[in-house]
Amino acid sequence: MRVLDKRTRFNRRNFLKTSAASVAAAGAVSSGVVSIAATPAWADALTAIKPDAAKTLLVMVRDLYPHDRLGDAYYEKALASMDQEAAKDATLAGQLNEGAVALDTAARKLRNAPYAAIPAEADRVTVLKSIETTPFFRKVRGDMVVALYNQPEVWAKLGYEGASAEYGGYIHRGFDDLDWIKDA
Amino acid sequence: MAAKFAMDDDSVVVVIGSGAGGGTLSNELAQKGIKVVCLEAGGRHEIQDFVNDEWKSFSQISWLDKRTTSGAWRVAKDFPNLPAWIVKAVGGSTVHWAGASLRFQEHEFKARTTYGEVEGANLLDWPVTLAEMEPYYAKAEFKMGTTGTNGIPRLPGNNNYKVLAAGAKKLGYTDFHTGNMSINSKPRDGRGPCQQIGFCFQGCKSGAKWSTLYTEIPKGEATGNLEVRPNAQVLKVEHDAKGRVNAVLYADGTGAIQRQKARIVAVAGNSIESPRLLLNSASTMFPDGLANSSGQVGRNYMRHMTGSVYAVFDRPVHMYRGTTMAGIIKDESRFDPRRGFVGGYEMETLSLGVPFMAAFLDPGAWGRDFSSALDAYDHIAGMWLVGEDMPRETNRVSLHATEKDKFGLPIPNVHFDDHPNDIAMRTHAYGRGSAVYDAVGAVRTINTPPYPSTHNLGTNRMSANARDGVVNKWGQAHDIKNLFVSDGSQFTTGASENPTLTIVALAIRQAEYIADQMTKREI
Numbered sequence: 001m002r003v004l005d006k007r008t009r010f011n012r013r014n015f016l017k018t019s020a021a022s023v024a025a026a027g028a029v030s031s032g033v034v035s036i037a038a039t040p041a042w043a044d045a046l047t048a049i050k051p052d053a054a055k056t057l058l059v060m061v062r063d064l065y066p067h068d069r070l071g072d073a074y075y076e077k078a079l080a081s082m083d084q085e086a087a088k089d090a091t092l093a094g095q096l097n098e099g100a101v102a103l104d105t106a107a108r109k110l111r112n113a114p115y116a117a118i119p120a121e122a123d124r125v126t127v128l129k130s131i132e133t134t135p136f137f138r139k140v141r142g143d144m145v146v147a148l149y150n151q152p153e154v155w156a157k158l159g160y161e162g163a164s165a166e167y168g169g170y171i172h173r174g175f176d177d178l179d180w181i182k183d184a
Numbered sequence: 185m186a187a188k189f190a191m192d193d194d195s196v197v198v199v200i201g202s203g204a205g206g207g208t209l210s211n212e213l214a215q216k217g218i219k220v221v222c223l224e225a226g227g228r229h230e231i232q233d234f235v236n237d238e239w240k241s242f243s244q245i246s247w248l249d250k251r252t253t254s255g256a257w258r259v260a261k262d263f264p265n266l267p268a269w270i271v272k273a274v275g276g277s278t279v280h281w282a283g284a285s286l287r288f289q290e291h292e293f294k295a296r297t298t299y300g301e302v303e304g305a306n307l308l309d310w311p312v313t314l315a316e317m318e319p320y321y322a323k324a325e326f327k328m329g330t331t332g333t334n335g336i337p338r339l340p341g342n343n344n345y346k347v348l349a350a351g352a353k354k355l356g357y358t359d360f361h362t363g364n365m366s367i368n369s370k371p372r373d374g375r376g377p378c379q380q381i382g383f384c385f386q387g388c389k390s391g392a393k394w395s396t397l398y399t400e401i402p403k404g405e406a407t408g409n410l411e412v413r414p415n416a417q418v419l420k421v422e423h424d425a426k427g428r429v430n431a432v433l434y435a436d437g438t439g440a441i442q443r444q445k446a447r448i449v450a451v452a453g454n455s456i457e458s459p460r461l462l463l464n465s466a467s468t469m470f471p472d473g474l475a476n477s478s479g480q481v482g483r484n485y486m487r488h489m490t491g492s493v494y495a496v497f498d499r500p501v502h503m504y505r506g507t508t509m510a511g512i513i514k515d516e517s518r519f520d521p522r523r524g525f526v527g528g529y530e531m532e533t534l535s536l537g538v539p540f541m542a543a544f545l546d547p548g549a550w551g552r553d554f555s556s557a558l559d560a561y562d563h564i565a566g567m568w569l570v571g572e573d574m575p576r577e578t579n580r581v582s583l584h585a586t587e588k589d590k591f592g593l594p595i596p597n598v599h600f601d602d603h604p605n606d607i608a609m610r611t612h613a614y615g616r617g618s619a620v621y622d623a624v625g626a627v628r629t630i631n632t633p634p635y636p637s638t639h640n641l642g643t644n645r646m647s648a649n650a651r652d653g654v655v656n657k658w659g660q661a662h663d664i665k666n667l668f669v670s671d672g673s674q675f676t677t678g679a680s681e682n683p684t685l686t687i688v689a690l691a692i693r694q695a696e697y698i699a700d701q702m703t704k705r706e707i
Contacts, residue, residue: 003500004562064550067559125551141550149542149558150239159562160504160538163236165389169379170342175506178343180499181350181624 002174006157008071042076048086048093053100054079059116060103061144063124067157074154078147082140092139099136106130187411189221194445196221197698198432199452200418200461203276204687205671206452207396208327210412211404212695218702219409221444222401223416223434225453226272229279231398234387238539241386245279247272250595251456252584257600258633262547267598268487268637270454274414275397277454277638278684280385282509283365283393284532285330286681287321290314291519292527292572295677298519299526305574305603306484310676311648311657320689328366328394328688329373337369338362339378342506344533347497347565351620352513359514363532366394366684367507373399380506382535416442419591421449421465421474421667429474429667435591448698448707450659452670455485455640459581459673460596462644462654475644475654475661475669482582484575484645485598486678487637489527489606492534493614494545494566495621496557496628501565503535509568510535516616517571517680525608528680529571531617536566544635557630565621569613570639572680574603581643639683644673658697659690666707670694 043054061075086093100115107115107127118124131137148154155162164170189196197213199206202224210222226245235241246269253260253267260267271277291298293314296307325333332338339362341349352360367388368377378392391398404410415437422431422443429449436442451458459482463473473481510533517528536544538561546554557564579601583594602610618629647653650662659674661667670691672683679686701707 001500001502003502065555065558066552067555069559121552128550141548145542145550146239146539150539155538158538158558159500159502162537164381164383165236165379169381169390170505171378171380173505174502175342175380175382176340176346177505178346178501181346 001177001179004156004159004161006159042080046080046083048096049079049083050097053097056100056103056114056116057096057140059124060100060128060140061148063121063128064141064144065148066121070154070157074148074151077151078144081147082143085143095136095139099134099140102134102136103127103131186405187219187408189219189411191443192445193219194430195219195447196445197448197450198223198444198446199450199670200432201276201452201454201671202274202396202401202412203271203452203454203671204278204396204684205691206450207276207278207400208688208691209450209452209670209695210410211396211400212692213698214404214407214409216695216699217409218699220404220411221446222410222412223418223432223444224274224276224412224414225417225457226274226414228274228412228414229387231387231389231391234383234389236381236383236386236389238386238537241383245271245273245387249589250587252587252595252597253599254597255579255600257602258547259636260600263636266636268454268456268640269635270638270640273397274401274412275395278395279387279397281684282384283367283507284509284512284682285325285328285364285366285685286530288314288317288679288681288686289517292677292679292681293317295527295572302526302574302605304576305605306577307575308645308647308652308676311646317686317689320693321685323692324685324688327692328685329368330364330366330685331369332361332364336372339365339367339369339507339510342380342510343501344503344506344535344565345511347495347501347624348511348513348531348533348567348620351623354623355619357513357515360512362510363512365507365509368392378507382504382506382508384508417591418453418461419464419593421451421461423467423469423474423664427469427664429664448666448668448702450668450670450694451644454671455643455673456581456596456598458669458671459643460583463583464593475663475667477663478647478651478653480577480645480653482643483577483580484642485579485581485600485640486573486575486642486675487600487634488639488641488678489529489569489571489573489609489613490634490639491569491610491614492566492632493569493617493621494557494564494630494632495618495626496560497563497565497625498627500562502562503533503565504537508535509533513620516613523612525605525612527572527605527609529569529609529613530680530682531613531620532568532570534566534568545630545632547633557628560628567617567620569610569617570680570682571609571613572678573606575642575645575677576601576603639672639678641672641675641678641683644669646674646676659694660697668694668698
């Protein structure tokens with residue numbers, strides 16, 4: 001059966017752009033300055049979402065749709081598309097920035113820490129559930145379910161091959177190659 | 185040489201919609217020498233314009249004019265402005281259909297007699313029988329190139345089908361195969377064979393799947409008797425002082441309002457737009473809308489009992505390789521009230537890509553329980569359950585009280601509440617669907633709620649008596665003899681089968697009747 005190689009293909013250009021590289025860069029300790037508060041490069045590139053909100057939102061969207069084998073880059077890209085929308089819509093920008101603040105408030109109330117600093121996913125999920133009916137949550141969730149899963153790089157990780165007609169369909173590429181059922 | 189008819193040519197038949205009903209009717213009439221103007225609200229996207237990308241295609245070909253929803257159905261909560269997923273383009277929903285071409289069963293034309301009185305349901309027998317339909321089913325299957333008929337071999341089974349078939353066999357089902365599909369398994373009718381592309385819902389890029397876009401429409405145009413006008417959104421059907429329809433008002437591609445005169449009008453805009461049009465055509469003579477003396481225009485909206493079961497296995501499936509719908513188990517489509525419900529359902533394989541799985545697997549869901557299913561995407565097999573839902577007068581398409589479209593006309597609202605029979609059937613179907621996959625070793629099964637409706641039926645239903653429905657056995661309006669309905673809104677009941685073959689068969693038959701009545705100068 002033809003199965004897919006889901007390993008990330010690294011080339012120099014995309015390595016420099018991935019979160020791994022940016023975290024490595026941000027995490028470099030120089031002259032004793034602690035880098036935890038540094039704004040990562042991807043958050044810096046956003047125009048409508050503020051840096052602190054961006055860091056909180058990244059953790060939030062990873063908790064909405066957790067995939068341990070997907071690096072931050074895919075979630076950052078999804079947030080960037082929300083940011084583009086917010087850049088044209090001041091109300092949305094306000095909703096996202098204020099929503100992140102409200103999320104931190106809920107987190108402090110329920111788990112005595114800002115959202116991104118709560119260590120256990122289960123605890124963060126409890127906080128998210130407490131804001132589940134808010135317009136902010138609904139907006140982020142609804143946009144993320146499209147933005148995260150509409151990336152060809154994510155498809156490759158999940159074992160979906162995307163467009164097919166230009167490769168002649170699957171008639172010669174394993175449309176019926178399932179081989180683990182007896183008498184199939 | 186494409187035809188072009190004048191706006192004031194009152195000898196033409198105006199067909200509204202170019203899909204399974206409107207496209208077929210247009211061609212059938214044109215072949216008989218009758219002049220037809222087919223007005224299609226959508227644009228003309230040809231095969232080269234289709235894209236193998238779920239969201240891009242969705243934006244390209246879907247009907248996205250604003251609609252609202254109400255009622256207890258989950259679609260109203262999850263997709264309040266998307267009651268239906270249908271096509272706005274030349275070819276109508278034959279552009280994105282999966283190709284399943286099933287005849288109704290004999291008893292399904294006699295739902296009221298067979299099932300008896302079902303409280304809270306508006307059951308009625310069709311005014312046609314299977315015997316009357318059989319010659320037209322045969323013509324439709326030949327026209328569409330349906331596999332399993334006319335000596336056309338069935339398609340080979342893909343990975344998704346192999347899982348379904350193995351489970352079916354283990355459970356003792358006996359009536360399962362790769363389906364009666366209007367998708368070429370060999371070259372036929374100037375179109376090539378299926379390449380198992382797997383983007384059937386996004387427009388078939390090989391042309392193997394039958395669609396009026398590249399069959400009925402060009403064949404009709406070649407006669408010189410059919411003019412198709414895309415980007416022509418019909419606003420109203422007008423009538424004369426005698427109460428006969430005589431013109432159609434529409435907005436053209438520039439937004440300018442045009443009036444095309446007509447000898448006969450056939451409405452085939454699918455089951456939300458068709459009743460909306462009749463209601464929006466209300467006049468002093470017809471204050472409740474055209475053809476609505478029964479009050480049934482817009483009512484009895486059916487969407488089939490549907491739902492999906494997706495199952496995760498510990499080995500890869502790659503269900504997306506190959507046709508979107510690749511096989512069927514028909515055993516549960518029988519009438520067997522011992523199961524706790526009337527009517528039956530079909531079990532058909534279905535595959536969605538990652539983008540659509542994320543959106544529709546469990547709308548609104550989030551968190552690890554949800555994402556773990558997507559993590560297993562390439563280990564998933566899936567099926568769609570489609571069964572007979574009960575017609576209810578309160579399930580209806582009506583004009584929104586306040587919201588209007590850009591032409592100033594009320595937009596449609598779709599109200600739907602499941603009938604207890606629908607719920608009982610769906611519960612049973614989820615159980616059997618899961619059992620099929622459990623029998624092959626599924627590690628997890630997921631029950632997916634109904635999608636925005638791709639089968640929309642019943643809102644201008646056929647009836648023997650004018651008090652019970654909108655049109656007669658020919659799809660001719662009881663109240664207005666030169667007004668016809670040619671799409672699935674004619675359906676008296678929904679049966680358990682996908683509707684397209686029946687819509688095409690009815691259109692072939694309706695064309696014969698219209699031609700006959702025109703010759704006799706009855707219309």
